[in-house]
Amino acid sequence: MSPILEISDLSVAYRTPGGDVHAVEQVNLTLNAGEVVGLCGESGSGKSTLAYGATRLLRPPAVVTSGSVRYGGRRITNGGQPADLLAMNHKELEAMRWREISIVFQSAMNALNPVLRVQDQLLDGIRAHLRMPRSEARDKAAGLLDLVGIPRNRLRSYPHELSGGMRQRVMIAMALAADPEVVIMDEPTTALDVVVQRDILAQIVELKETLGFAVLFITHDLSLLLELADRIAVMYAGRLMETGSAQDIIREPVHPYTQGLLNSFPSLHGPRRELAGIPGSPPDLRDPLPGCPFIPRCKHAIAACEQVDMSLVPAGGPVAGPVSHLTACPIVISEKSQEGVRS
Amino acid sequence: MSEPVISNLPASGLPDSAPPDEAAAPAINASAEQVGEPAVVQSVAADRGELAMEAVSLNKVFHLGRGASLQAVRNVSFGLYKSAVVALVGESGSGKSTVAKLLAGQERLTSGEITLGGKPVHVTGNHAFRQFKSQVQYVFQDPFSSLNPVHTVGYTLTRPVKLHQPGVKNVPAAITALLEQVSLTPAAQFVVKYPHELSGGQRQRVSFARALAAQPTVLLADEPVSMLDVSIRLEMLALLNDLRTRLHLALLYITHDIASARYFADEVLVMYGGQIVERGPAEDVTQRPAHPYTQLLIASAPDPDNLGSSLKSGNSVQGATVAGKLGSVGPAATGCPFSSRCPLADDKCRRENPALQLLTPARAAACWRLDVAAPPLAAGTI
Numbered sequence: 001m002s003p004i005l006e007i008s009d010l011s012v013a014y015r016t017p018g019g020d021v022h023a024v025e026q027v028n029l030t031l032n033a034g035e036v037v038g039l040c041g042e043s044g045s046g047k048s049t050l051a052y053g054a055t056r057l058l059r060p061p062a063v064v065t066s067g068s069v070r071y072g073g074r075r076i077t078n079g080g081q082p083a084d085l086l087a088m089n090h091k092e093l094e095a096m097r098w099r100e101i102s103i104v105f106q107s108a109m110n111a112l113n114p115v116l117r118v119q120d121q122l123l124d125g126i127r128a129h130l131r132m133p134r135s136e137a138r139d140k141a142a143g144l145l146d147l148v149g150i151p152r153n154r155l156r157s158y159p160h161e162l163s164g165g166m167r168q169r170v171m172i173a174m175a176l177a178a179d180p181e182v183v184i185m186d187e188p189t190t191a192l193d194v195v196v197q198r199d200i201l202a203q204i205v206e207l208k209e210t211l212g213f214a215v216l217f218i219t220h221d222l223s224l225l226l227e228l229a230d231r232i233a234v235m236y237a238g239r240l241m242e243t244g245s246a247q248d249i250i251r252e253p254v255h256p257y258t259q260g261l262l263n264s265f266p267s268l269h270g271p272r273r274e275l276a277g278i279p280g281s282p283p284d285l286r287d288p289l290p291g292c293p294f295i296p297r298c299k300h301a302i303a304a305c306e307q308v309d310m311s312l313v314p315a316g317g318p319v320a321g322p323v324s325h326l327t328a329c330p331i332v333i334s335e336k337s338q339e340g341v342r343s
Numbered sequence: 344m345s346e347p348v349i350s351n352l353p354a355s356g357l358p359d360s361a362p363p364d365e366a367a368a369p370a371i372n373a374s375a376e377q378v379g380e381p382a383v384v385q386s387v388a389a390d391r392g393e394l395a396m397e398a399v400s401l402n403k404v405f406h407l408g409r410g411a412s413l414q415a416v417r418n419v420s421f422g423l424y425k426s427a428v429v430a431l432v433g434e435s436g437s438g439k440s441t442v443a444k445l446l447a448g449q450e451r452l453t454s455g456e457i458t459l460g461g462k463p464v465h466v467t468g469n470h471a472f473r474q475f476k477s478q479v480q481y482v483f484q485d486p487f488s489s490l491n492p493v494h495t496v497g498y499t500l501t502r503p504v505k506l507h508q509p510g511v512k513n514v515p516a517a518i519t520a521l522l523e524q525v526s527l528t529p530a531a532q533f534v535v536k537y538p539h540e541l542s543g544g545q546r547q548r549v550s551f552a553r554a555l556a557a558q559p560t561v562l563l564a565d566e567p568v569s570m571l572d573v574s575i576r577l578e579m580l581a582l583l584n585d586l587r588t589r590l591h592l593a594l595l596y597i598t599h600d601i602a603s604a605r606y607f608a609d610e611v612l613v614m615y616g617g618q619i620v621e622r623g624p625a626e627d628v629t630q631r632p633a634h635p636y637t638q639l640l641i642a643s644a645p646d647p648d649n650l651g652s653s654l655k656s657g658n659s660v661q662g663a664t665v666a667g668k669l670g671s672v673g674p675a676a677t678g679c680p681f682s683s684r685c686p687l688a689d690d691k692c693r694r695e696n697p698a699l700q701l702l703t704p705a706r707a708a709a710c711w712r713l714d715v716a717a718p719p720l721a722a723g724t725i
Binding site: 043164194195196197198220221222223224226227260261264265266267268269272275276277278279281282 | 572574576602603605639643
C-alpha cells in the first residue's frame with residue numbers, strides 16, 4: 001500500500017498571551033490508500049488540531065511551527081511527486097479541498113445551514129468544486145442521498161426536519177460529493193444513539209469499500225475504533241503515544257496510557273472485569289513538563305521517564321516484533337508483559 | 344418532617360391534566376392504552392435498603408398545539424431504594440429525562456403518583472416545594488453549562504448550604520466538607536475558582552457537591568458522565584458509587600450507555616417510546632436481554648472483543664439490519680412502540696400495546712413475542 005497522506009514531524013502551537021500552547025508536538029502519521037486509521041484521544045489531546053493543521057484549516061492564533069504534510073493522490077500528477085500541503089497557495093488549496101481531501105465535521109447539528117434546504121447545500125458544494133451544469137448537479141445530489149440511504153424526497157427538507165442520524169448522513173454525502181481520496185471524519189457519531197451510530201459506521205465501511213477512499217477517523221472513544229479501524233493512533237497531550245493495528249492495540253497495548261484507556265470503558269460482552277480508569281487529569285500544554293507528558297498519571301513512572309524524547313520505537317523492544325506497532329514509552333517495554341490489561 | 348409537597352403538580356382543570364384519551368386530534372405516539380395488567384416486579388434494588396421514592400403509573404402528555412399531543416411517558420412505575428442505583432436506559436427521545444423531571448417536580452404529572460418516604464407528594468406553596476427539593480436533588484448532564492460562569496465555586500455552594508441547611512453557623516466549614524466529599528482537595532484552592540478554571544471532571548464534581556449541599560435522600564443524575572472523557576468517566580462513577588454507599592443515597596442513573604449501567608447499577612430499566620419495555624437486575628438484563636429492543640441496543644454497542652467484526656464483513660447483527668433500514672423511524676403510533684422497527688413484529692404487535700409481563704420475580708418485559716425473542720426466559724426455565 002502506498003502512503004496517500006504523510007504527516008511528518010508536525011507541530012502546531014496556539015499563540016496566546018500566556019505563552020504558546022503546544023497542542024501538537026512532532027507527530028508522524030501515515031495514511032495509506034483505502035485504509036481506515038483511527039486517531040483517538042481525550043478532549044484537548046490535539047487530535048482535531050492535528051487534522052485541521054495538516055489540511056490548512058487552522059487560523060491564527062494557531063500556527064504550524066514545524067513539519068511537512070505530503071499528499072500523493074492519484075489525481076495529483078506533480079511529476080509523480082507528492083504535493084506539500086503546507087506549501088500550497090490559496091488556489092492550489094481550493095483545488096485540493098473536497099476534490100482530494102474532504103472533512104465530515106463534528107456535530108452535524110451545527111455544521112449544516114439551518115435556513116437552506118439539503119438540496120441547496122449539496123448543490124453549493126458540488127457546483128463550487130465540480131463545475132457542472134445545474135441539472136446535472138441536481139442528479140448528482142440525488143445520487144449522493146441514495147448513496148447514504150436517504151430517500152430522494154428529503155432533498156427539499158430543511159436540516160431541522162431530519163433526525164440526527166440523517167443529518168450526519170447528509171454531512172457524509174456532502175463530503176463524498178467530489179469523490180475524494182481522503183475523508184477526515186471528526187467525531188462523526190458522537191451525538192448519536194448507539195443503534196444509529198452503528199448504522200452510520202457500517203455505512204462508512206460500506207462506502208469505503210465501494211468508493212475506495214481512505215479515512216482518518218477522529219474520536220475520543222477507543223472502543224469504536226477497535227472494530228472499525230485498520231490501524232489506531234493514540235494521542236495524549238499533543239503527542240502520539242502508541243500506534244499499531246487494532247489487533248495490536250487491544251491484545252497487546254504497551255503504552256501505560258493505552259492500557260489505562262482500555263481499562264476505562266465498561267464492556268457489555270464477556271465477563272465483568274475489574275475497571276481501573278486513569279486517575280488525574282491531562283497536563284497543561286502551556287508549560288510542558290520534561291519527558292513524557294503522562295508521568296503524573298502513570299503508575300509505572302520512574303525518574304528515567306523525564307529523559308524520554310517521545311519518539312516512537314518498535315513495541316517489540318529488543319526482540320524484533322512487528323514494526324507497525326510503535327510506542328513512545330521505552331520504559332515499560334523492558335518490563336514487557338506485566339499483568340496485561342486483559343489477562 | 345412535614346409531608347413533602349410540590350407546588351406545581353397539576354390542579355384539575357389545567358390543560359395539562361386533560362386525560363390523554365380525550366384528545367381526538369392527531370396525537371403522536373398516542374398508541375392505545377397498554378393491554379394487560381402491568382406486572383409487579385420485586386426490584387433487586389430493594390435488597391440494598393428501604394424504599395426512598397416511588398413512581399406509580401406516571402403519565403406525561405405534552406400538548407404540542409393545534410390539538411396534537413405527545414405522550415412522552417406512559418405507565419412508568421418503579422422504586423428508588425436507599426443505597427441502591429437504578430439505571431434508566433434508552434435512546435434520546437425515549438422519555439428518560441422526562442421521567443427524571445417528573446420525579447424532580449420540574450414537570451407536572453398528567454396522571455400517576457409520586458411518593459417520597461412513603462408519603463404521597465402533594466401540591467402547595469413555595470416553602471413546601473423547597474422542602475421537597477432538599478430531599479430530591481438533580482445533577483445535570485453538562486457541567487459546562489450547569490454552573491454559572493460568573494460565580495466562584497464557593498458562591499455556587501454557599502447558596503444551597505444557606506437555603507437547605509439553615510442551622511449551619513459555619514458556612515465555609517460546610518463548604519469545605521462538601522468539597523472534600525467529592526474529592527476536590529485541598530478545598531481552599533477550589534473555593535475561589537471559577538468554572539472556566541476547572542476541568543470537565545472537576546466541574547461535574549462541583550455539581551455533585553452542589554446537589555449534596557441540600558443533604559438529599561434521592562439523587563437524580565441525568566447522564567452525569569456522558570460529557571466527560573472516557574478516562575475520567577470511571578472515576579466519576581466510582582465517586583457516585585462511593586457517595587451512595589456512604590450517604591445512603593437513592594440514585595437514579597439516567598444514561599444511553601447500557602454498558603456503564605451493567606457495571607454501576609443494581610436494577611436496569613430500559614425505556615423506548617415513553618414506556619419501560621424491560622426491567623430487571625443489571626447483569627441479567629445485559630447478558631440475557633429479553634425484549635427485542637434491548638437486544639438491538641446491546642448488539643449495537645461497540646464490542647472490543649469482536650475484532651474485524653460484523654461492521655467490516657458487512658453482516659449486521661440480528662435486528663440491526665432492519666433498524667438500519669428504518670433507522671429514522673420513530674416509535675409506532677399504535678400498538679407496541681417498537682413494532683415499527685422490530686424484526687419480530689406481527690399484526691398483534693401493531694395493534695395492541697403490551698404491558699410488562701413477569702419473567703422471573705425480579706424481571707419483566709413488555710413484548711407479545713417473548714416466546715420467540717427470548718424462549719428460555721418466556722418458558723420460565725431460567
